[in-house]
Amino acid sequence: MTVQNDNTKVSNRRNIGVATACVVFVGGMVGMAYAAVPLYQLFCQVTGYGGTTQRVEQMSEVVLDRTINVTFDANASSGLNWDFKAVDKKVTPRIGETVQIMYTATNNSSHPVTGEAIFNVTPGEAGAYFNKVQCFCFTETTLQPGETLEMPVVFFVDPAIVEAEETKGIGTITLSYTFYPRDDQEPVAALSVGEDKEQPKL
Structure with missing residues (x-):
């Protein structure tokens, strides 16, 4: 027992x-x-892994005579009722030249929604040479019902891309953004028609 x-x-x-x-x-x-x-996010920004671009504070001091094609892709996840698109589909800057392009996002829902964008560059080897001076990635963006926001991206392609064996033959780079809803946002009731509201700061 x-x-x-x-x-x-x-x-x-x-x-x-x-x-x-x-x-x-x-x-x-x-x-x-x-x-x-x-x-x-931290790992990719430091290493450029998976085509993650680099964030810099100043523009390139060297501009080559050689050009490169840069195309732009925009996606919104199925859980985000936004119309997100690249205004500029393609540019052909000189390597090292600083360029500004534009994306836009429109909230098609009847209530304020907060989203956040992630991004990558293809081919992946080019990520370490694609330098962004200004962008909207990894930033919470809140749009009011029906609001459209213009979001600029300022970038340049590092001239060192033509020296590395694995990247010197690249002729086209694609920058792609995908917006996702913030899962941690609290539901916000939509304002009634005619109700006063504070204008969003852009």
Whole structure:
């Protein structure tokens, strides 16, 4: 009888241990899910991994006579009722030349919505040489119902792209943005027609 009780106690301890481990594991996964986006953002910005562009504070001092094609892609996730598009579909700047292009986003829903854009460059090898001076990526953007916002991107292609063996033959670079809804935003009731509201700051 004593042996059976001892076995039962051991079994209960094991069950409690397994349950505790499961809770800790699930909690850790949830925490990693929240941390994944900012950690991935930091990793990509530092390394240029996956075609992630580089953010710089100043323009290139060297401009080559050679040009390169740069095309622009725009996507909105299925959970975001926005019309997001690239106004400029393609430019052909000289390598090292600073260029400004424009994207626009329109909120088609009946309530304010906050979105955030991620981006990448293809081919991936070009990401480390695509330098953005100004962009809207990884920034929370809130649009009121029916509001349209112009979002500029200022960039240049680093002249060093023509020197690296894996990139010197690249003739076209594509910059692609995808907007996603912010999952952590609180629902905001739409304003009634005629109700006063503070104008959004652009």
